[in-house]
Amino acid sequence: MDAILLQILNGLDKGSAYALIALGLTLIFGTLGVVNFAHGALFMIGAFCAVTMQRILGLSFSQVDPTKTDFLGNPLKVQVPYVESWFGPEVGGAIIDWSVPIAIVMAIPVMIALGFAMERGLIKHFYKRPHADQILVTFGLAIVLQEIVKYFFGANPIQTGAPDMFAGSFDFGVLMGFDPNVIIYPYWRMVYFLFALVIIGGVFAFLQFTTFGMVVRAGMADRETVGLLGIDIDRRFTIMFGLAAAVAGLAGVMYTPILSPNYHMGMDFLVLSFVVVVVGGMGSLPGAVLAGFLLGILQSFASMNEIKSIIPGIDQVIIYLIAIVILLTRPRGLMGRKGVMED
Amino acid sequence: MFGLSSKDTRFLLIVVFLTLATPILLQPFPEGSSLAQFNAGYPDLMQKFAIFGIFAIGFNILFGLTGYLSFGHAAFLGVGSYTVVWMYKLLGYNVLPGLVLAVIVSALFALLIGFISLRRSGIYFSILTLAFAQMSYNLAYSVLTPITNGETGLQVYSNDPQILMGENSPTSPHLFGIVMRESTQFEVGGWLFTLNNGYYFCAVIAILAFYLSLRIFRSPFGMMLRAIKTNQTRMNYTGLNSRPYTLAAFVISGMYAGLAGGLLAAMDPLAGAERMQWTASGEVVLMTILGGAGTLMGPVLGAGFIKYFENIFSKINDGVLHAWFAFLPDGLEDLVVALIHPFVGKGWHLTLGILFMLVVIFLPGGLVEGGQRIARLFRSKKTKTAGPGGRNRDHQPKPAPHVAE
């Protein structure tokens, strides 16, 4: 029982990440009909917004410390961040410590701008092209984006920690009457889960309760008719692309304390997020979210020693196994619509 | 001839000639010149061209004709490799039993996966094949280590049974005594040409594979497959069950992949799990689309293009760049090298990504279309009717309709 509760908790934050990425992918599928292989790269760029923010806040000048020497035996140059010299080490240190949440402020405009640029500059010309071409061009773009990131940040994972306030973990077990240390859950993962809920809720509310969202939903259902009604659906779709990019980017920013970002993390998430989207059903936003959490939690279950000892290696294939079972029993995934991406 | 129209026969003969002359055609620069870096006429790369050509030709039978986009073909490549290495371990270094078995095993594997995956179409089919291939990869890398030797890759050990090994049998892959890695080298002037046994073995099989795919393209079966791509629903309404045809195409392309995987192990007796990874599946998709899906030559061109980049561009380091531009004044030399540096050596991925985008944006039909455009330009100048590029036009991909309804 306690082990199962523990794995549900662990599945929640993993599922949050899957759900956020899949949500953005589905928005693009559903509205634009484009298979976006660069979506993982958007997640990665979001994560590197956090790295960049950390670097910006940590911008330093060097101060020679004559008491120490560097590896060549010369006097050591100590790097002092500007913010620490401006606001004093206490406040400055706190600002640097909070660089990941602060990076959200930067990530939103950057990601939206990137999304606009991608849609206007590239994707727009591929609406009428076969999916194979869309895959190839966005895959090429993903490679280019990640190579650019690699050029500036290197290939090593970069530590971007959460604020100290969220260090350590909360003991849920004690709350529920178990022994201490049985069900523990890091504070930052809780933050991530809540953050994901807010974003998902925000996107749904936006689509559900605004006129803009209504038009977009109508466009997803029948693009041609909406166009015939004289509504400029293309411009709205550009905005949707920016929104999808921002969702992926924010998912990336907040994930950095859990997973130290490196330049190919987008590719690692890409395949998985496609599986999530398809299991959820093409073009269905609730499906994507549901499938994200479902796969996240089931993957956590499969990692349990009790299950691994019965079926070794199950944790490596569970996602794919579930995808196969669901697609064979429900032809269009959990909540897919008929006719979308079936030919 | 060969049951082909005269146009196709001529086409086939050109392909045969190009394939056999590859060791010479790919060495355009004399040894020792600074451009020799771009020569590709060494055995390993030529073998890769032929083998991945076969892989892509097979993939094209499924994707180019039926439109079913499989994202799991690398699984068959891996199965083929493992089969051949296991035959080395059990029987001996003759490649023939392994290759035959590789085709059979991959056919069975493809039958199983195809039977299940083809119950769905579109992206659902793609994800099903991807899921099967990734499962194979993950298991081969870890849990199945006793069979696959995991990350290290399956290889032959001296204590393996090898029951058919005689006293004087070669100790590396061979075909009845013709050792694959042996070559004949000859030089003419500054040029050095390497004629490698293994390459010619692959080349002959590649030509046969190409011939077979040509026959399939021209057959009623091929016509049926193209009908499935054009409009499956309409086909079903006419009372035809399309599933057996797609399944047959899937199995055939799986066999091609198994053969290619087997040949990889026949040239180099080691089978690694990463051959089954999704990136390897993605690579063959890219090769086919880049070259021109649905065309006969396109996939082969695409395969050559990608392998060339992987092997030639990744080797250009700063030292080579400095050597090239040594004639420039120092400051300018450094500047030019600094400008090119991000695109070669460790940056070869970047160049490949940019080229993918450029090709797709400007040449929707892939490299074959590029060739045709050049040929048309050439023809319009010379006002000749039968230029070399015109022969494939009838099987160019037709733009698929926009599907997000």
Place this chain on the structure above:
Amino acid sequence: MTNSTFTRRGVLKTGAVTGAGLALPTIFTSSASAFTNEPTGNTVTFGFNVPQTGPYAEEGLDELRAQELAVEHINGIGDGGMLNTFTSKALDGTGILGKKVQFVTGDTQTKSDAARAAAKSMIEKDGVVMINGGSSSGVAVAVQSLCQEAGIIFMAGLTHSNDTTGKDRKANGFRHFFNAYMSGAALAPVLEKAYGTERRAYHLTADYTWGYTQQESIQSFTEALGWQTVNNVLTPVGAGDFSSYIAPVLNSGADVLILNHYGGDMVNSLTQAVQFGLRDKQVNGKNFEIVVPLYSELMAEGAGENIKGVFGSMNWNWQLQDAGTKAFVQSFGQKYGRPPSNSAHTCYVQTLLYADAVARAGSFNPCAVAEALEGFEFDGMGNGPTLYRAEDHQCFKDVLVMKGAENPTTPFDTLEVVEITPRAQVEYAPNHPMFGGDEASLGQCNSGA
């Protein structure tokens, strides 16, 4: 670097019979030579095969820096680095046997297939006599067996699996880097001193061959101390999120977590374990501890503050104070502005060792070189007196036990040397069961002739 040609066959041109097509049957090489890629002109080419793309690209880059430096030192450019402290004086800074050294580079992508393709291209196209580099054991084993077949020497880079010089050992392959067994042997006494003999260990192990051999080694050494092994859980490579493997650890009764991970996996699993607050907990009345048996500077940099106080082992570290290390760090630091990593060190040393062996053997013939390396005793390369053992081509030398520094002043001193474990303590028999037992054999040296 202003060499005008980068292929061996540049020299063929001068000696070529002009216009005449001379056909020669070959295996990897022309039969006019006595062995594969016999250098005939006034240059000789080395192949440096390192990961330039993929997760270990940074490590590959550092290896490449060191290899370039080694070539400079062999050719007499720069301050000579470790050549000044190396006990063998066969190299005099004029190249090798009167030939200048050139090199070509390739990208292993950390995949066996790509690594072999790159290596083959170097052998077939560029005519290299030796390949050096690599950042994973799978690649090392794959390239080693290729070099064996081709008849050239393989000087392994970073490869830590027991198999490389164990069940997969080859006559043409040599490893300077230490291995999982040595990590266990070196770590055990330090762990005993720090954490006592009454500990319960929980292993998280990367689910592939290197992970298996390291876990096996560490488990056998810690159990010899009296520790219990609570569980060994295999985790998928590149899993990213290890939370579902880490979460059950506390409740299992274990009080030590051993992470048999490397690279990005290590960075993530360690970061997440710290995030779970494991190191602030008390279990069985003791502080919960984490151990990372194999450290590397680049990964330590990636894990940041989380490695503070965490024990691990290394082949070498730039903070050592012997003359060889100082000379190397000085010369590397001058050129690149940062201290070398331990994978850079091993590649540098391997390149020099190969060159020295050629000079001592008086020939590039791989069999002669192998003979010169076998049983070779040397010093001055930063690891104390070292033996290249003839039976399995493994180097035996001191092993470093490291700990995450509490107060690092630069990004480069995040680790500190805790103990230099003497060579005698990490030695084992060539037919040790973890190294393939009696069945493992080097086979015959292959010169390609």
